[in-house]
Amino acid sequence: MSATASRVRPSRPTGEAGAAKRPGRTRGAGLGLLAWVLGVLFFLPIAWMALTSFHSEADAATNPPSFAAALTLDGYRDFFGVGGGASPWPALINSAVASIASTLLVLVLSFPAAYALSINRVRKWTDVLFFFLSTKMLPAVAGLLPIYLFAKNVGMLDNIWLLVILYTSMNLPIAVWMMQSFLAEVPVAVIEAARVDGARLPTVLARVVAPIALPGIAATALICFIFSWNELLFARVLTGVAAETAPVFLTGFITSQGLFLAKVCAASLVISLPVLAAGFAAQDKLVQGLSLGAVK
Amino acid sequence: MTATTAAPVAAPPEPHVKQPSARLRAWATRAPLLPALIFMIAVTQLPFVATLVISFFDWNALYPKARKFTGVDNYQQVLTDADLRHSVWTTILLTVAVVLVSLVLGLALALLLDRRFPGRGAVRTLLIAPFLVVPVAAALLWKHVLYNPEYGLFNGLLHYVGGPQPEWISDTPLLAVEASLVWQWTPFMMLILLAGLQSRDHQQIEAARVDGASDWQIFVHLTLPHLRRYLELGALLGSIYIVQNFDAVFTITSGGLGTANLPYTVYQSFYQAHENGLASAAGVLVVIGSLIIATFALRVVSSLFREEVSRA
Numbered sequence: 001m002s003a004t005a006s007r008v009r010p011s012r013p014t015g016e017a018g019a020a021k022r023p024g025r026t027r028g029a030g031l032g033l034l035a036w037v038l039g040v041l042f043f044l045p046i047a048w049m050a051l052t053s054f055h056s057e058a059d060a061a062t063n064p065p066s067f068a069a070a071l072t073l074d075g076y077r078d079f080f081g082v083g084g085g086a087s088p089w090p091a092l093i094n095s096a097v098a099s100i101a102s103t104l105l106v107l108v109l110s111f112p113a114a115y116a117l118s119i120n121r122v123r124k125w126t127d128v129l130f131f132f133l134s135t136k137m138l139p140a141v142a143g144l145l146p147i148y149l150f151a152k153n154v155g156m157l158d159n160i161w162l163l164v165i166l167y168t169s170m171n172l173p174i175a176v177w178m179m180q181s182f183l184a185e186v187p188v189a190v191i192e193a194a195r196v197d198g199a200r201l202p203t204v205l206a207r208v209v210a211p212i213a214l215p216g217i218a219a220t221a222l223i224c225f226i227f228s229w230n231e232l233l234f235a236r237v238l239t240g241v242a243a244e245t246a247p248v249f250l251t252g253f254i255t256s257q258g259l260f261l262a263k264v265c266a267a268s269l270v271i272s273l274p275v276l277a278a279g280f281a282a283q284d285k286l287v288q289g290l291s292l293g294a295v296k
Numbered sequence: 297m298t299a300t301t302a303a304p305v306a307a308p309p310e311p312h313v314k315q316p317s318a319r320l321r322a323w324a325t326r327a328p329l330l331p332a333l334i335f336m337i338a339v340t341q342l343p344f345v346a347t348l349v350i351s352f353f354d355w356n357a358l359y360p361k362a363r364k365f366t367g368v369d370n371y372q373q374v375l376t377d378a379d380l381r382h383s384v385w386t387t388i389l390l391t392v393a394v395v396l397v398s399l400v401l402g403l404a405l406a407l408l409l410d411r412r413f414p415g416r417g418a419v420r421t422l423l424i425a426p427f428l429v430v431p432v433a434a435a436l437l438w439k440h441v442l443y444n445p446e447y448g449l450f451n452g453l454l455h456y457v458g459g460p461q462p463e464w465i466s467d468t469p470l471l472a473v474e475a476s477l478v479w480q481w482t483p484f485m486m487l488i489l490l491a492g493l494q495s496r497d498h499q500q501i502e503a504a505r506v507d508g509a510s511d512w513q514i515f516v517h518l519t520l521p522h523l524r525r526y527l528e529l530g531a532l533l534g535s536i537y538i539v540q541n542f543d544a545v546f547t548i549t550s551g552g553l554g555t556a557n558l559p560y561t562v563y564q565s566f567y568q569a570h571e572n573g574l575a576s577a578a579g580v581l582v583v584i585g586s587l588i589i590a591t592f593a594l595r596v597v598s599s600l601f602r603e604e605v606s607r608a
């Protein structure tokens with residue numbers, strides 16, 4: 001907005017506009033610089049975490065900090081259990097299974113539902129949408145105990161598929177809201193044409209609607225993946241040794257174990273990488289997803 | 297689009313027609329919705345009903361035979377329990393502080409990013425990054441790498457300027473948790489507010505500028521009123537997530553030093569103390585608290601949503 005203003009002003013032939021331009025420009029540059037400073041400040045902890053992960057444990061734990069210490073992969077070797085100790089791979093694989101499987105399940109359930117809420121609308125479709133949203137506002141802890149007791153009785157404690165089901169329910173409302181806002185953008189005429197040609201609903205969904213809404217579906221999937229990958233409370237209570245997820249593995253670092261900063265940083269970074277990748281991939285649609293489709 | 301929106305409302309007699317074909321058609325319309333709806337009711341509503349039922353029982357998991365109905369005893373106990381009342385207070389303090397601070401910081405950053413300057417996209421990426429660190433990892437980062445009094449980055453940097461060497465977590469435990477959450481949630485607020493800023497009516501602003509309005513006047517009289525609902529949305533969605541926060545409290549202080557919030561207390565009372573009835577009563581109270589926030593949140597979302605629908 002201010003850019004358009006300053007772009008207009010120089011074209012004005014009057015002398016006073018030229019005089020007004022200069023202080024505005026220095027202030028603009030100052031504000032740009034301020035934005036850079038704040039951006040770097042917010043990123044600093046992550047940059048420091050990355051740098052520390054490549055330091056030796058001795059260099060990582062100095063005061064004042066050793067910025068220019070020699071780089072090593074020891075922190076990563078330690079984290080991956082090369083020199084003994086628990087390997088994080090089972091936890092990483094569990095997290096991947098829980099996140100990917102629940103995201104697929106969410107897509108399978110939310111896509112047809114979004115169709116019924118945006119294209120071929122059921123009666124009271126807004127009420128249904130708000131029902132989905134309201135479940136998101138019930139705190140997870142409220143249902144934790146019955147879920148625990150149920151899982152214990154049917155022998156599903158420490159079972160990754162229990163988490164798949166819970167993560168699906170956690171993300172389904174977000175997905176339904178996002179999907180319906182993406183599907184509402186699909187032109188009705190295209191769908192009508194396919195219908196007139198005699199295509200059945202599953203065919204219409206798969207061949208006509210899905211390809212057009214693909215960027216939105218991808219963003220929905222990435223956001224659901226992030227929330228599942230991050231989840232701690234359910235995983236902590238409902239899993240033990242076999243189904244432990246990556247965030248639960250990280251809780252092993254809560255109490256200090258001597259010199260272990262480089263290892264903690266390596267672990268935190270490796271476990272955050274999938275989320276950082278998914279988040280940057282979905283950057284443009286991130287707001288829409290996080291605000292449940294309310295902001296575009 | 298508008299026609300499909302209006303049709304079910306404008307033609308009420310049609311669905312009431314008792315012809316089998318009409319009913320069949322209505323069910324065919326509903327069919328794609330049903331799997332998701334049934335799944336949600338089964339997985340989210342049934343456990344809550346169970347929580348409600350259990351909350352009226354005196355039930356310690358270690359003595360399952362002694363389970364008996366006690367009416368509202370658990371609620372009385374929960375509401376008169378000093379620890380629990382303290383955790384309610386902690387939850388409110390934590391939520392309000394984190395939401396307000398990250399909202400103000402997010403607004404400042406959104407205003408800065410709304411201007412064009414070299415590297416704007418790069419700064420936006422840098423700012424989003426904290427939100428994309430796994431919450432437990434972020435909490436570990438703050439606890440060990442930044443706050444550690446002996447070799448943490450904060451005291452390391454203070455060392456350079458000859459400053460004091462505080463014990464961040466034990467001196468100001470709640471503030472320590474709040475700061476780490478503000479760091480993670482400011483990007484969220486910034487993203488929502490930036491979207492709000494970019495949806496402003498630019499012609500109106502140009503017109504005001506031509507009429508001689510100052511930047512401050514434009515901000516107070518045009519930008520802020522426009523942003524109001526985005527601020528509300530950010531505050532309410534943020535509250536919903538932060539009221540439920542478990543990861544930061546669990547990781548940074550393990551609920552010690554007076555930082556135990558309601559979710560942590562509920563977790564502790566059933567995971568460590570095995571008091572099923574008490575935990576459920578506390579859980580029901582968390583739900584009631586969230587419902588109060590949620591009612592406002594739903595209203596804001598629905599007003600934004602209806603505006604969107606009527607525009608389409």
